[in-house]
Amino acid sequence: MEVRALDDILEQLRLALERDDLAAAAGIIEALRPPDQAEVFSELEDSHQLALLPELNPADSADILEKLNDEEAAELALALSADTLTRIVDEMEPDEAADLLGDIPQAQAQAVLDRLEDPEEVHPLLLHPDESAGGLMTSEFLALRRRMTAAEAINAIRAWKPDAESLYYLYVVDAHNVLSGVVSLRQLIVAAPGAPLADIMDPNVISVPAGTDQEECARLMSRYDLLALPVVDAARRLIGVVTIDDVVDVLVDEATEDIQRLGGAQPLKTAYLETSVVTVVRKRIGWLLLLFLTESLTGSVLRHFEDALQAVVALTFFVPLLIGTGGNAGSQTTSTIIRALAVGEMGLRDALHSLWHELRVGFVLGLGMAVAAYVRAVTWGSSPELSLTVAVAIFIIVVWANGLGSILPLLATLLRIDPTVVSGPVMSTLVDATGLFIYFTIARLVLGI
């Protein structure tokens, strides 16, 4: 089956709910795939959602809560009884269960933990921050002993019957639970039944400590084409496994956050059209006001040069053109540098290299723009002196914007601030005031005003 049009299904579901036929509604949802279940479910009104959750098969409710975004899931969980919630959490992946329990009040989370079938699967995961390897990993994995044979390992897998997603690779540990190798299911099948795992396994296994940032996990898995990444404690004991499906979500979410920040807004936590106007405003107004205050500097610069403006009104005509070009050149630079930092192509050690790179790029771009600006000024009938002023100013502004644009994201990284704060809007705003200062200083020198 290809992906189905969900609108018809949603329509049927609404009809069933309106005539209070919860069993029929549950049947409609249970027939869908988990992500489709969550999408249809999230379109329902809150009251219908709450009525429906206890009626669904707990495994389906668990899938839905896992696929909803964290805030929605926590809101629903809050309104459920401890018993209903426990039945659902019992069916969730341990890493997702830990995320959910971390998002609800501690008393309620404790009540659920006390009733869980396997609290020891979830409990250790609650100790790690959400955005670390420890927060991302699942504790549901099968560790095989080095001394086992291939046949014994296959029998252990038969007996364990894990979810398919836990079985990308099988990790091998020694008697102290220390990670010592990795073996694929295919290798087990192909190997002689009596061969010990120690001989079959690849001892050269990449692992991370629990505190590793989730972006670093994503980078490693993407670089080495890994489907799973084992997480170890300080003694290299295996404590969990990060799987590729979670990492794909991390990659998509981090790119979304970066793009929203680069646009000069705080990232939204929910899908755009489902986010209320009030929330969108809250995520944007702070930056907009801060940039407004910074941009106020441009007014001060212009007032400072009021005499020059009064003497040559034509100077004004080039103001937006000059500062706009500077902002554009700066945005081009920061977006490139920020992405290179995010994918690990460069780091702080490359600061001087990238500054030098951008200064040369700025030099060439500045020359090109100076020619364009000179031609434009002359065709507008500006005096040769004014045209020269504009050309020299745009050259210096572009070089300056490129240099600033290459240094600021690195400076942010050095100060342990997310480099995406140096967004396009921030660049434009910074270049505006400084660009005007450069422009009028040159004007005074060249025009003698």
Place this chain on the structure above:
Amino acid sequence: MEVRALDDILEQLRLALERDDLAAAAGIIEALRPPDQAEVFSELEDSHQLALLPELNPADSADILEKLNDEEAAELALALSADTLTRIVDEMEPDEAADLLGDIPQAQAQAVLDRLEDPEEVHPLLLHPDESAGGLMTSEFLALRRRMTAAEAINAIRAWKPDAESLYYLYVVDAHNVLSGVVSLRQLIVAAPGAPLADIMDPNVISVPAGTDQEECARLMSRYDLLALPVVDAARRLIGVVTIDDVVDVLVDEATEDIQRLGGAQPLKTAYLETSVVTVVRKRIGWLLLLFLTESLTGSVLRHFEDALQAVVALTFFVPLLIGTGGNAGSQTTSTIIRALAVGEMGLRDALHSLWHELRVGFVLGLGMAVAAYVRAVTWGSSPELSLTVAVAIFIIVVWANGLGSILPLLATLLRIDPTVVSGPVMSTLVDATGLFIYFTIARLVLGI
């Protein structure tokens, strides 16, 4: 082993190459993991790279060419003899081999194809565009027949000995090669040996036609947590499989391209610091000049209102502030909308919904900014009339920028242009001229000039 510091290794490698000890150099590279091999290799000079490739184990050379970016790999391939290149291509994944052969001159590609061991694995892949499911898929997969038993299937896998990466799922086809189900290796192991695949398999398998865009493949695999996605022809015959490692690369690359475009530049094809100044300039100058021309409109608007400017020079002080705020509000909107489009959260059908959403957001943000602007103008000692002009103008400009920012990416999509062309710089530039027009029109009305 954790990821190693590659700098020392690079140093050793350079020493070996300088004393022309190719065997030692090859040994150093062959001891590394493929991505590390490629990273170290790409740091070498071109002449060293070319000398080294034929010396390496062909499987390692193949890994390196797969991991290098497409342009670098094609450049190296061009300089290799047909025999050497064939030995390497024979070891490449069929999808990567097809990509490489598509990037070199047809005569050379044909010479390699004629010598390949399994040309029929690569040949059909050459027919599909690089960025489609057909271009992304591998033809190296094992299709099992419906009538096989679990035990027969396991024996077939033993006999085939595929790479681990081909074995996420096993697809089941009927006698006409039509895709009819999917089964995991785990299910095969757990099932009774005599059970036919038709009974074990999940018949509900998601597949795509070969022409599907790679971003759509990534979206499906991310949504349904798939490790592999089967590709079918018009008759639903299985022709290939897209694997998650390729999709992770697609997700990362597409996000990189989007971010660079949003910064107002054409995307770079190579790692930033390895891209020459000339190339970086070429990718940026076009947009910078185009935006410059558009931005020239601001000069025309200012000249149009020259009399007003001469009458009240203080009007000038607010020009950068007003157009800067408009550009910022527009950038905030477009980056959100563009990302929502990219991850499939919204589509063209949501145009009116998102316009309405943004107009309301703009209304609230505009009111907030109007208050801030009024206060700022008064504290600068502006007249109440001028302060009122600035406040009203900023309100209208913000609403206008939000509306424009929500409509333009959708308009681009409608015209089948990548919506990321509506970058922050494009938004600022469009809002600058229109914002000035709004500002001076209000000034004339309020100030009576």
